[in-house]
Amino acid sequence: VESYDTAILYYYMVVPKSDEDVVKKWEVEARRLTSSGKYGLLDAGLSSDNLLTEEVERMGTETAPLLVGAIVFMILFVVLTSLRYERSRSKPWEAMIGALIPIMANISAIGLMSACGLKFQSIVVCTLFLVQAVGCDGVFVMLRAWDVSKCHTDVVTRMAVTMKDAGPSITITSLTNALAFAVDIYSFTPAIQTFSIYSTAACVLCYIYQILLFSAVLALSGRREEKGMQAILWWRKADPKARYSALRWLKKFNADVIYRWSRIVTAWPTKIALVFVLLAYWYGALYGVLTMKTDLRVQKLALPNSYIVKYKDIHENAITAMQPLTIVVQQPGDLKNSTQLHRLKKLVKDYESTTFSYGSDSTFFWLSAYQEFLAFYADGDEEYFSYSEIPTFLKSASYSFWRAYLHINETACDNDQPDCVQQYIFNTGYHTVVKYTDMIPVLAEWRAIAANYSDLGVYAYTERALFTDQADQLADSIYTNVPMGLVCMVIVCIIFIPNVVSIVCAMLSVISISFGVFGYLSLSGVDLDPLSLAALLMSIGFSVDYTAHISYHYYKFTSKANPTERVEQTLKAIGWPTMQGGLATAFAMWPLLLKRSYLTTVFLKTVVLVVFLGLAHSMIVLPALLTCLDRFNCDKQGCKQKKSTPESINSSGSSSHTNISTICSSSTKNDSIS
CATH class of the missing domain: 1.20.1640.10 (Multidrug efflux transporter AcrB transmembrane domain)
Structure with missing residues (x-):
């Protein structure tokens, strides 16, 4: 990366239903901070469902x-x-x-x-x-x-x-x-x-x-x-x-x-x-x-003079270059089975090949990083797969950020059982389409791919899908x-x-x-x-x-x-x-x-x-x-x-x-x- 003029940060918060006010307070404080002038060299803004409401x-x-x-x-x-x-x-x-x-x-x-x-x-x-x-x-x-x-x-x-x-x-x-x-x-x-x-x-x-x-x-x-x-x-x-x-x-x-x-x-x-x-x-x-x-x-x-109007205009202009698409896999199956493993990788390639996809350079897939981790300890055998090292993988400093991408059962992982990975997500990028009408055929293409892998419980999510x-x-x-x-x-x-x-x-x-x-x-x-x-x-x-x-x-x-x-x-x-x-x-x-x-x-x-x-x-x-x-x-x-x-x-x-x-x-x- 040589330079950039706009960056978008996504914050995902998980709180109990009874603590929703905590999120609202955080959003109010974050908005106050971005508009306080403390960061004079940055023109920052934020948006959320609560702020829009x-x-x-x-x-x-x-x-x-x-x-x-x-x-x-x-x-x-x-x-x-x-x-x-x-x-x-x-x-x-x-x-x-x-x-x-x-x-x-x-x-x-x-x-x-x-x-x-x-x-x-x-x-x-x-x-x-x-x-x-x-x-x-x-x-x-x-x-x-x-x-x-x-x-x-x-x-x-x-x-x-x-x-x-x-x-x-x-x-x-x-x-x-x-x-x-x-x-x-x-x-x-x-x-x-x-x-x-x-x-x-x-x-x-x-x-x-x-x-x-x-x-x-x-x-x-x-x-x-x-x-x-x-x-x-x-x-x-x-x-x-x-x-x-x-x-x-x-x-x-x-x-x-x-x-x-x-x-x-x-x-x-x-x-x-x-x-x-x-x-x-x-x-x-x-x-x-x-x-x-x-x-x-x-x-x-x-x-018209709303804070949201100005922010959304800037945001839509920025996401033209690239937006994240999140794929949820709810039933990954047995990854020790080579056929199933290759099928999951093919799922990723299918989404990387869709219209307006940014390709593999924009993909964040925990499995690729985990297999590199395993290959280091398995004398370079890239086909080797074991569930038992996943907890270690997620606790290591270099790979700890992947915790947000997997839902695991540590007991099953220790026993090297398929129930170890219960659900996971991966991200890939797409570009150009911003208007909701332009996204209709693109969203239909994503859902068609998910339908081809219905046994895996695949769901393609983007924040723009609702509209x-x-x-x-x-x-x-x-x-x-x-x-x-x-x-x-x-x-x-x-x-x-x-x-x-x-x-x-x-x-x-x-x-x-x-x-x-x-x-x-x-x-x-x-x-x-x-x-x-x-x-x-x-x-x-x-x-x-x-x-x-x-x-x-x-x-x-x-x-x-x-x-x-x-x-x-x-x-x-x-x-x-x-x-x-x-x-x-x-x-x-x-x-x-x-x-x-x-x-x-x-x-x-x-x-x-x-x-x-x-x-x-x-x-x-x-x-x-x-x-x-x-x-x-x-x-x-x-x-x-x-x-x-x-x-x-x-x-x-x-x-x-x-x-x-x-x-x-x-x-x-x-x-x-x-």
Whole structure:
């Protein structure tokens, strides 16, 4: 060795389970020493699983306080959008309680999962943001449904109409969100499993709180309206003529936009132009999917300024020259048998001949040194082998370092029996391959050699094998988890939207949104890894929030023979709440910009893409598609002969209730923002 610029030292520690804290203390002290400046001529660093865990936890600890910003924004947004033209019908206090429901769901989920023994991990911080962001969608839908039911003076009837109108929509979106996370519970990455379990539990609890708690809050609000009390100062009598003049213009503007938009989006020139826009959109998404790279670097789990990030970058550059491969032989057999001895030597040569192997110059094999030791005492007979000298060999000053490579039974050694060497390891080097995706075929080659010596209990170990296996399993996970997620979405939609055309349109939109999210995430610099896979599954569930609302309400208005009128009524009923949910979801994630990391970037980009593409599909693509396929719903005569629609409050579809729903719908024709 003439010179070198980098050296890597490996320390292996064996301690009882009860003394794990000793290792952590040693690592902390070693890190303090390397960064103390005591060795000014050396730029040293160290890494371990514990230190990596600390950095990941630090990311979660520093990101969690930003949740306060998301909560404050969400409360302000929900409260402001709850104001109505008629002041007494505003619901600021009710809206604030609705904005707090996601917080209650998050706290309940953390408590429940902790009680079940599931450890809180830093990635769960993203769950807190995501549930806070999407947890208010149901609040917007229920508030809108309550406004539509205002023609009913009886609170019980209003509540029934509200839940009939909003219940299926909330159930669809909540179930699809929960199922999208649940699909990844069987992920091969423990952190993603924890994230999925927490997220699923939080979504379910959020749904329960919305149905049980917020509906009760709305009922109390109805009692207040019955008594004619103010919205803010609820103990004071309200002025029936009091109005928010600023909302009058907004109310009229909203009605005009919906009227014009429903005619523009259903016009054939718009549909033809939309085809070309979608083709360009799909082409860009396809290019992104095809060029997406798999990258599972552990640096992604820490903050950009983390100590681990700098160290790992230097470390990966250094190990390009050579890395150690450890081969474990658990059943070496009788080494006094010349055939068995030569077979063990051939095993070593096989590994020295693999792709990217450094060759025999990098091999540390105790047997070669031991036979040299024996040959010195056996007059140069290199074929001679005896177990009896192994203890002496390991105790000699020149060869004592081999103790770490063998597990022996000294009694059997003294009796020259094969049980002397119970297990052993040897090392050899390999070079060039550093990326986990590049190591997949190399690792497969090593394991194939081990399989050829299965009777010896051979196992090829490298510290990079774990992430290499994960990289290898990513493709399989996409081909299984994504279709499974889509199937779950279809099943939920079939249950709550019993109309083939509406289901087909909704699912085509979900596929288009998910395809676009994954493709454009790739173009924005996101790699294929467990985090982006979880984000893809999440996007499938979130995209249903937008498409299901429109499809369900379009299906409801079957009494409208004109497709354009059905689109108009659909947008009046659910268009504004859908926009509210999308805007609230996107803006609630903005605090993550203040603490940038790969983890937060992936979920932030995913949410923004889902919201943008979801709103575009729900407000443009889906209405155009539904009206194109409307002729396949039923013939005109069949539509006219419908005696009942989903507008009826009860399942029997009685004419009296159908008439009530029609009157309510008419009374709110120009009241999309009440």
